Amino acid sequence: MPGKPKRACIVGSGNWGSAIAKIVGTNAARLPQFDDRVTMYVYEELINGKKLTDIINDTHENVKYLPGHKLPPNVVAVPDVVEAAKDADILIFVVPHQFVRSLCSTLLGKIKPTAIGLSLIKGFDRAEGGGIELISHIITRQLKIQCAVLMGANLAGEVADEKFCETTIGCRDSRLAPGLRDLIQTEYFRVVVVDDEDAVEVCGALKNIVACGAGFVDGLGLGDNTKAAVIRLGLMEMIKFVDVFYPGSKLSTFFESCGVADLITTCYGGRNRRVSEAFVRTGKSIKQLEDELLNGQKLQGPYTAEEVNYMLKTREMEDKFPLFTAIFRICTGHLNAKELISCIKNHPEHMNSNLIPQPVHSKL
Numbered sequence: 227m228p229g230k231p232k233r234a235c236i237v238g239s240g241n242w243g244s245a246i247a248k249i250v251g252t253n254a255a256r257l258p259q260f261d262d263r264v265t266m267y268v269y270e271e272l273i274n275g276k277k278l279t280d281i282i283n284d285t286h287e288n289v290k291y292l293p294g295h296k297l298p299p300n301v302v303a304v305p306d307v308v309e310a311a312k313d314a315d316i317l318i319f320v321v322p323h324q325f326v327r328s329l330c331s332t333l334l335g336k337i338k339p340t341a342i343g344l345s346l347i348k349g350f351d352r353a354e355g356g357g358i359e360l361i362s363h364i365i366t367r368q369l370k371i372q373c374a375v376l377m378g379a380n381l382a383g384e385v386a387d388e389k390f391c392e393t394t395i396g397c398r399d400s401r402l403a404p405g406l407r408d409l410i411q412t413e414y415f416r417v418v419v420v421d422d423e424d425a426v427e428v429c430g431a432l433k434n435i436v437a438c439g440a441g442f443v444d445g446l447g448l449g450d451n452t453k454a455a456v457i458r459l460g461l462m463e464m465i466k467f468v469d470v471f472y473p474g475s476k477l478s479t480f481f482e483s484c485g486v487a488d489l490i491t492t493c494y495g496g497r498n499r500r501v502s503e504a505f506v507r508t509g510k511s512i513k514q515l516e517d518e519l520l521n522g523q524k525l526q527g528p529y530t531a532e533e534v535n536y537m538l539k540t541r542e543m544e545d546k547f548p549l550f551t552a553i554f555r556i557c558t559g560h561l562n563a564k565e566l567i568s569c570i571k572n573h574p575e576h577m578n579s580n581l582i583p584q585p586v587h588s589k590l
């Protein structure tokens with residue numbers, strides 16, 4: 227990235243947005259190719275009568291979404307997204323996916339035409355006219371900028387604690403990749419760049435559905451073997467989904483951090499798993515538990531399950547993805563969580579053995 231130092235803006239300031247702000251702020255201050263000042267768009271809210279933006283700029287801590295961690299002082303919280311983004315060369319999108327469209331509408335025509343995007347957002351949105359649309363594609367279409375993605379086994383609290391982990395940047399344009407990597411990589415946060423952009427993003431969205439299944443297994447007290455089976459079948463459905471809807475993607479992408487590693491960490495540590503476990507144990511609705519347990523943080527798994535089901539249903543493919551389908555039905559109250567296993571015990575994956583002929587009249 228030769229020439230004038232590039233400016234970065236973080237569009238979002240939740241749990242992950244704040245953790246990545248710590249990294250980006252540190253790298254921007256350290257590396258000459260970046261401007262020191264990093265703006266962070268903060269959706270304004272009052273905490274004990276004080277504006278969150280003022281708290282962050284005074285104390286350098288996002289006390290609501292990442293308490294206990296200092297942000298570098300060159301990260302400046304800005305409540306107006308246009309003001310935050312207008313001079314940026316690199317826009318890092320890290321808001322819950324349900325807010326992307328309206329933020330992009332607000333930003334349209336107000337950013338540098340040469341800006342590039344990097345989406346850290348996990349989830350899909352419904353496409354107008356049917357099916358689903360990737361969040362990075364929405365950003366590209368609405369703002370007319372290129373948008374790479376970053377996904378990985380990156381629970382925000384652990385990244386903020388500087389515990390070692392890996393991440394994956396999916397970037398089709400090899401000219402952009404080095405700059406994005408340099409802005410993000412640290413000693414404890416190692417970046418691998420691949421060009422399989424869509425598959426990286428789809429992995430990041432679908433693993434949250436599987437995490438709900440893992441949470442149901444925990445809530446039902448079914449044990450680690452069952453959870454491993456759900457994770458494996460989930461991975462197979464993720465691979466199949468990419469194969470069917472994003473042909474040309476590479477199997478190797480699933481072995482990057484954005485694939486199997488993110489799936490494992492989410493099925494053991496993430497909020498989607500936690501809320502899904504509580505859903506089974508308490509009988510409360512997902513929405514109620516999201517409000518009660520997450521302190522303003524948002525869930526992705528149940529919404530992603532709904533969007534994926536919308537796509538599968540219109541294409542009459544629900545039976546090809548029995549785990550995704552069962553999880554969607556459990557989340558919406560159309561199926562009891564106890565039925566999860568009966569829905570997947572005859573999974574198409576179990577019919578795939580090429581060594582043993584399938585019984586003609588199965589009594590299983």
Ligand SMILES: NC(=O)c1ccc[n+]([C@@H]2O[C@H](COP(=O)([O-])OP(=O)(O)OC[C@H]3O[C@@H](n4cnc5c(N)ncnc54)[C@H](O)[C@@H]3O)[C@@H](O)[C@H]2O)c1
Pocket residue numbers: 238239240241242243244268269270291320321322323325346347348349380381382383522523524525526
């Ligand atoms: N937290 C993690 O560990 C983690 C890790 C990797 C990826 N992600 C992804 O990052 C994305 C952002 O998650 P997060 O954890 O930073 O957020 P979060 O769920 O912790 O916080 C919610 C954020 O949404 C904001 N918000 C609420 N209403 C809004 C509105 N109307 N308009 C705009 N913003 C609004 C809140 O101010 C807050 O910043 C998600 O797609 C998530 O899947 C999260």
